[in-house]
Amino acid sequence: MIQRFTDDLSRQNFFACGAELAGVLGLDRDAEGNRIAAWPNDVERFVASIENPLLLTDAWRIGQLAPRQRDTVFKLLESPVRVTEFRGVSLAFEQSRWPGVWGPNVDTLLCCRALGDRGLSNIGSAVELGSGSGFISKFLLAHAPDLSAMTLVDRYAAAAECSRAHVQDARCEVINDDAMVALQGRRFDLVVTNPPYIPRPRSIADNAYEGVDLLAFLTHHGSDMLTKNGRIVTITSSLCAHLFEPMVASSSLIARVLSATEVPLKVLNVLNNASWLEYLIAARGVRCEVRDGYELWHEVRVVELTHRTK
Numbered sequence: 001m002i003q004r005f006t007d008d009l010s011r012q013n014f015f016a017c018g019a020e021l022a023g024v025l026g027l028d029r030d031a032e033g034n035r036i037a038a039w040p041n042d043v044e045r046f047v048a049s050i051e052n053p054l055l056l057t058d059a060w061r062i063g064q065l066a067p068r069q070r071d072t073v074f075k076l077l078e079s080p081v082r083v084t085e086f087r088g089v090s091l092a093f094e095q096s097r098w099p100g101v102w103g104p105n106v107d108t109l110l111c112c113r114a115l116g117d118r119g120l121s122n123i124g125s126a127v128e129l130g131s132g133s134g135f136i137s138k139f140l141l142a143h144a145p146d147l148s149a150m151t152l153v154d155r156y157a158a159a160a161e162c163s164r165a166h167v168q169d170a171r172c173e174v175i176n177d178d179a180m181v182a183l184q185g186r187r188f189d190l191v192v193t194n195p196p197y198i199p200r201p202r203s204i205a206d207n208a209y210e211g212v213d214l215l216a217f218l219t220h221h222g223s224d225m226l227t228k229n230g231r232i233v234t235i236t237s238s239l240c241a242h243l244f245e246p247m248v249a250s251s252s253l254i255a256r257v258l259s260a261t262e263v264p265l266k267v268l269n270v271l272n273n274a275s276w277l278e279y280l281i282a283a284r285g286v287r288c289e290v291r292d293g294y295e296l297w298h299e300v301r302v303v304e305l306t307h308r309t310k
Helices: 019-023 059-063 067-076 106-118 135-143 157-166 213-225 238-249 274-282
Strands: 002-005 011-017 044-051 081-086 089-094 125-129 149-154 172-176 188-193 226-237 253-264 287-291 294-307
Touching (some): 089 135, 238 253
Parallel strands (some): 149 172
Antiparallel strands (some): 002 011, 226 294
């Protein structure tokens, strides 16, 4: 299954490809009437599109499609390999091959859109912290014209191997280690990350859904990772604004919001944990409003951090 987004993320187009053409769309015979069990993977057929998707799997908007289109899209979403395409960058992610690793999500595309709109010239070296699927690094390699050295770091072995499998480029270095340790003494023109940003009292460091440890590290030590005109681009959320904004204020960095988008909060192990959800609502990072098929909302922000001038 291919999900292809327009450059401004205003439309998500769904395509069936390969074996799905016969197994889901019923295209099981060629022009001469011979049975075809599976078409080549590079053969595709448009199925449906939705406008202004809020999530990569926006169940409510998909549910508004005509019944046959709706059911076809939901069936395609069960495919073992999901291809995500945005601004000419494509990544085929197979969740069963990379258990515990996140594939591209709405945060990923919002970050890439902001990076592209901000401009990517004069970036010779870059690092992605918590690289996971590697989509953001692939985007930088495709769109930063001066990029000569791209470093991908992930502390989890499976995630580092996933990055290595997806980002095949001679300019890349993949490191399986804690970035806070592995990158000491190194400086980059661009540091980019989509870090954990859902705070929780007594958070557990190895749970990717909770804690702001990496954000805290970036605000307090990020300037040591940057060249003179370097910048950090990170994802944050209204969920952690009460923690992140004071961190920046007390740091040697200044923050600029590149984009802000309200999206549903759809992390089920958070939504179904009453005490955790109560904490997030009490911190005023969650807005409760039933609309567009969702009931809880937060604002995803792409933030640029640069050296504070004296």
